[in-house]
Amino acid sequence: MHAEAALYEPPFPSDQPRRPGWLRRHGREAAALLLLALLLFPFLWMVQLALRPAEDAFEPGLLFVPTLDAFRALWQDQFARSFGNSLLTSTLSTALSLLIGVPAAYVLTRWRFRARRHVALWILCTRMAPPIAFTIPFFLALRWSGLLDTVWGLTLIYLTFNLAIVIWLMQSFFAAIPAALEEAAWMDGCGIWSAFRHVTLPLALPGLVSTAVLCFIFSWSDFFFALILTRTQAVTAPVAIVNFLQYDGWEWTKIAAAGTLVMLPVVAFTLLVRKYLVRGLTAGGVKD
Amino acid sequence: MASISLRNLRKHYAGQAVLHDLSLEIGDGEFVALVGPSGCGKSTLLRMVAGLEAVDAGEILLGTQRLNDVAPRERNIAMVFQNYALYPHMSVADNLGFALRLQGVRPALLKQRVDEVAATLDLQGLLDRRPAQLSGGQRQRVAMGRAIIREPRAFLFDEPLSNLDAKLRVQMRTEIKALHQRLATTTLYVTHDQIEAMTMADRIVVLKNGYIEQVGTPLELYDRPRNAFVAGFIGSPAMNLLAGRAQEGGRVLTDDGLELPLPAGLTLAPGRAVWLGVRPEHLEVTSSDQGLRAEVQVLEPTGAETQIAARLGGQNVIAVSRARLDLRPGSALGLRPVASRLHVFDRTSGARLN
Amino acid sequence: MQLPPALAPALPAGEAGQHYYLPSRTAAPAAAPGWQRQQRRAYGWGLYPALIVLALVTLAPLLTLIVVSLTPLSLTDPAGTFHFRDPLGNYRQLLQDPRFVHSLWVQFQLSSVGVTLQLLTGLGIALLLHGRSPVLGAVRSLFLIPMVLPPIVVALIWKILYTPDISPLHQALEALGWPLRSLIANPDTALWAVVAADTWQWFPFTMLMVLAALQMIPDDPLEAARMDGANRWQLFRFIVFPHIRAVLLVCALFRLIDSFKAFPLLYVLTNGGPGTVTEVTNFYGFIQAFNFSFWGYGSAIALVMLAGVFALSALVSRLGRDGGDDAR
Numbered sequence: 001m002h003a004e005a006a007l008y009e010p011p012f013p014s015d016q017p018r019r020p021g022w023l024r025r026h027g028r029e030a031a032a033l034l035l036l037a038l039l040l041f042p043f044l045w046m047v048q049l050a051l052r053p054a055e056d057a058f059e060p061g062l063l064f065v066p067t068l069d070a071f072r073a074l075w076q077d078q079f080a081r082s083f084g085n086s087l088l089t090s091t092l093s094t095a096l097s098l099l100i101g102v103p104a105a106y107v108l109t110r111w112r113f114r115a116r117r118h119v120a121l122w123i124l125c126t127r128m129a130p131p132i133a134f135t136i137p138f139f140l141a142l143r144w145s146g147l148l149d150t151v152w153g154l155t156l157i158y159l160t161f162n163l164a165i166v167i168w169l170m171q172s173f174f175a176a177i178p179a180a181l182e183e184a185a186w187m188d189g190c191g192i193w194s195a196f197r198h199v200t201l202p203l204a205l206p207g208l209v210s211t212a213v214l215c216f217i218f219s220w221s222d223f224f225f226a227l228i229l230t231r232t233q234a235v236t237a238p239v240a241i242v243n244f245l246q247y248d249g250w251e252w253t254k255i256a257a258a259g260t261l262v263m264l265p266v267v268a269f270t271l272l273v274r275k276y277l278v279r280g281l282t283a284g285g286v287k288d
Numbered sequence: 289m290a291s292i293s294l295r296n297l298r299k300h301y302a303g304q305a306v307l308h309d310l311s312l313e314i315g316d317g318e319f320v321a322l323v324g325p326s327g328c329g330k331s332t333l334l335r336m337v338a339g340l341e342a343v344d345a346g347e348i349l350l351g352t353q354r355l356n357d358v359a360p361r362e363r364n365i366a367m368v369f370q371n372y373a374l375y376p377h378m379s380v381a382d383n384l385g386f387a388l389r390l391q392g393v394r395p396a397l398l399k400q401r402v403d404e405v406a407a408t409l410d411l412q413g414l415l416d417r418r419p420a421q422l423s424g425g426q427r428q429r430v431a432m433g434r435a436i437i438r439e440p441r442a443f444l445f446d447e448p449l450s451n452l453d454a455k456l457r458v459q460m461r462t463e464i465k466a467l468h469q470r471l472a473t474t475t476l477y478v479t480h481d482q483i484e485a486m487t488m489a490d491r492i493v494v495l496k497n498g499y500i501e502q503v504g505t506p507l508e509l510y511d512r513p514r515n516a517f518v519a520g521f522i523g524s525p526a527m528n529l530l531a532g533r534a535q536e537g538g539r540v541l542t543d544d545g546l547e548l549p550l551p552a553g554l555t556l557a558p559g560r561a562v563w564l565g566v567r568p569e570h571l572e573v574t575s576s577d578q579g580l581r582a583e584v585q586v587l588e589p590t591g592a593e594t595q596i597a598a599r600l601g602g603q604n605v606i607a608v609s610r611a612r613l614d615l616r617p618g619s620a621l622g623l624r625p626v627a628s629r630l631h632v633f634d635r636t637s638g639a640r641l642n
Numbered sequence: 643m644q645l646p647p648a649l650a651p652a653l654p655a656g657e658a659g660q661h662y663y664l665p666s667r668t669a670a671p672a673a674a675p676g677w678q679r680q681q682r683r684a685y686g687w688g689l690y691p692a693l694i695v696l697a698l699v700t701l702a703p704l705l706t707l708i709v710v711s712l713t714p715l716s717l718t719d720p721a722g723t724f725h726f727r728d729p730l731g732n733y734r735q736l737l738q739d740p741r742f743v744h745s746l747w748v749q750f751q752l753s754s755v756g757v758t759l760q761l762l763t764g765l766g767i768a769l770l771l772h773g774r775s776p777v778l779g780a781v782r783s784l785f786l787i788p789m790v791l792p793p794i795v796v797a798l799i800w801k802i803l804y805t806p807d808i809s810p811l812h813q814a815l816e817a818l819g820w821p822l823r824s825l826i827a828n829p830d831t832a833l834w835a836v837v838a839a840d841t842w843q844w845f846p847f848t849m850l851m852v853l854a855a856l857q858m859i860p861d862d863p864l865e866a867a868r869m870d871g872a873n874r875w876q877l878f879r880f881i882v883f884p885h886i887r888a889v890l891l892v893c894a895l896f897r898l899i900d901s902f903k904a905f906p907l908l909y910v911l912t913n914g915g916p917g918t919v920t921e922v923t924n925f926y927g928f929i930q931a932f933n934f935s936f937w938g939y940g941s942a943i944a945l946v947m948l949a950g951v952f953a954l955s956a957l958v959s960r961l962g963r964d965g966g967d968d969a970r
Binding site: 342356357358359360 | 677678679
């Protein structure tokens with residue numbers, strides 16, 4: 001019998017002479033929906049604020065005519081540029097991390113050498129370290145080399161967490177592919193990387209896509225690194241929002257619209273990869 | 289020239305020796321079976337020939353070519369894996385043609401070869417399917433087709449039939465044997481099933497704990513096992529081994545008081561501990577006064593013959609008879625070993641004495 | 643084991659009179675590296691670039707951080723302040739810095755209360771949502787939203803909620819006759835307002851992990867306990883909880899470590915204030931390094947944080963390896 005039913009049904013069916021009422025049967029679902037509405041309310045409030053006409057921002061009423069004015073004003077006001085920067089940085093960082101990290105993850109899976117555990121620990125530490133520990137040295141280095149406020153500078157520092165995620169996640173995906181398949185490919189005429197290309201990679205494709213999406217999400221959502229390492233040229237969307245707050249602090253509909261735009265790609269992608277969400281969030285710490 | 293020479297091969301894992309100074313010569317076109325209990329090193333040996341395991345010491349030669357440092361893809365050897373290792377994301381046709389595609393064979397020629405091999409193995413209707421959509425026997429044949437299409441100098445089989453049900457196994461045995469007769473390619477076949485080895489091989493190599501116990505044709509191993517291990521391993525049901533001590537005048541006294549004659553021509557020092565071996569079919573079933581007195585425990589009639597598990601003295605033995613007998617559990621019978629079919633092994637070393 | 647000649651098969655004659663028992667060289671070019679070396683080289687090409695980049699991007703900054711923390715490096719005179727005359731000066735100063743010590747206290751409050759609330763909320767909601775209906779399944783997915791939103795958006799949402807002018811909360815309370823002043827401008831409530839937002843953001847993490855653990859509880863002990871007459875609380879306490887205890891511990895540690903990084907919420911909601919009421923250690927380091935540009939001092943703060951985080955990470959790593967056996 002299903003575990004949850006065992007938990008939540010009355011101990012002895014014979015205790016209930018009649019069929020339990022609607023509340024009993026659907027009480028949990030009703031409570032869940034109520035809780036959902038309550039907990040998602042803040043989120044929904046922001047989204048509806050973005051759809052209000054600017055004058056209605058301070059109106060307490062819930063009735064308004066939805067409009068996309070806020071988004072339009074946003075787009076014309078340089079936000080498009082920061083949005084593009086976010087897109088560019090996230091894509092570049094994901095691509096670079098995959099390029100460097102995927103082969104490394106493969107080697108770590110197949111090649112038995114002594115330092116493997118140390119590498120795993122190294123990756124864990126990378127993920128755990130507070131960003132400020134990286135930001136100060138990177139800031140000094142980028143400043144000294146003139147790469148401050150550039151997309152490439154930001155991409156570089158994003159490698160600190162993205163590379164670790166790629167190596168950790170792809171290791172688990174590669175480990176799920178039997179080594180016998182690669183051995184068969186070796187016998188059929190492949191070298192190591194040829195077998196990887198023809199056999200391992202196609203089979204690990206779903207994992208690869210999920211890892212790429214997670215990297216993109218983490219890069220997109222970053223705030224701290226972008227705040228410190230960009231000024232005006234390479235500003236990303238999250239930092240642009242804060243600029244709005246500081247300089248146009250009363251244009252709430254526009255600010256809410258910015259928030260909505262920034263969260264849309266992330267929420268969409270997350271629904272795609274929710275199966276691997278736990279793995280990505282606990283990367284390095286939990287052996288799965 | 290596709291003979292395989294294994295010379296003084298050694299292999300260890302984490303300090304444990306898996307193969308000890310192993311040497312073997314396999315002739316061109318021969319079908320050699322490697323048998324032994326699990327952990328004896330037979331799969332390791334096979335993988336060393338394939339190039340999937342490193343050689344710690346010794347040499348492997350294919351014809352006159354030294355293979356030790358040669359990459360698997362350059363050895364011109366094909367292997368059929370235990371779990372087939374078919375590429376799950378490719379169709380059967382792509383699986384078969386993969387090696388040729390890597391070699392750069394033209395698509396038209398490639399398709400022709402794939403069709404040929406598919407026809408040989410009766411896979412024509414399955415070329416567009418994925419491995420997951422095939423039955424166990426079909427997958428087996430695709431794995432073999434993948435090996436055949438390369439026209440290699442040698443085939444390696446790693447327990448290919450162990451995942452199949454009994455009936456399919458018998459059928460595939462015949463197919464593999466027929467294939468070998470047609471292609472005449474040198475074949476090294478690893479199995480834990482001695483019946484497979486007996487029925488398919490030109491010669492059998494019995495391995496135990498990384499040592500070769502005996503090499504010979506199936507009948508050689510069957511008729512003249514070199515030691516007690518091979519004697520008990522080859523043949524089903526297994527040979528009966530009775531513990532005893534040599535006596536004066538060419539006799540053996542078993543530990544539970546039976547007296548049996550030693551085979552003619554064998555003299556042993558009195559008191560020497562031996563195993564007396566006799567195969568079930570060489571234990572003649574007679575009336576209890578004409579042979580050694582035994583009591584029937586279990587009868588297993590298979591139709592073609594009857595297996596009789598009996599208690600002889602203090603030991604359990606198995607006799608096999610082709611005649612229909614009137615016996616039931618508990619009845620007394622006489623067992624008479626055929627004198628010319630007795631095997632004597634030293635009890636300490638296991639070595640054959642006659 | 644050498645075969646006695648009698649048992650060795652009759653060998654056919656070799657080609658061109660080659661004697662069988664002499665080892666011969668392969669026909670391949672003499673310089674071809676062995677397969678083992680080929681393999682190692684191929685693997686090396688895949689691994690070493692990544693290790694180099696990783697070292698460049700993690701170890702080099704770490705070394706720089708350590709070096710800089712031993713100097714009073716600052717923006718006003720970069721060349722002049724880059725010296726090692728007083729290597730431990732920053733650390734001595736830290737110990738005597740009341741604002742630093744205060745930041746540790748704020749951090750402790752934020753982390754302990756925040757993580758506890760996240761665990762309890764996540765656990766409760768997981769227990770509520772653990773079930774087979776499609777409604778519950780959809781709700782489970784939607785509950786992930788707070789966690790997956792970019793942190794800046796979470797900060798924005800709560801900024802809106804905490805700004806009396808546009809907050810539905812404040813306006814509703816005012817309409818009911820209980821006007822409320824801004825929570826984030828009030829030194830007494832600012833930190834707890836942040837904790838509330840933080841809990842809202844991160845409870846789904848615990849929820850997700852507890853749900854996964856709940857799914858793995860075998861049916862038999864539950865069945866048996868039910869038949870023995872256990873009520874819901876007893877079922878939870880004696881059967882369910884032992885199974886999820888290990889997961890809760892891992893969650894707690896993960897969230898604890900992550901709580902040190904809390905930034906967007908603080909930056910947007912309170913900016914460390916009012917005063918220094920919500921100034922956690924991370925934020926203090928940020929201020930020192932990037933507001934005042936005291937890079938040396940900021941590095942020292944960062945290093946102290948790193949040390950704490952590493953200690954906790956080691957704990958997580960060890961638990962992750964053998965924590966799976968805990969729940970039985």
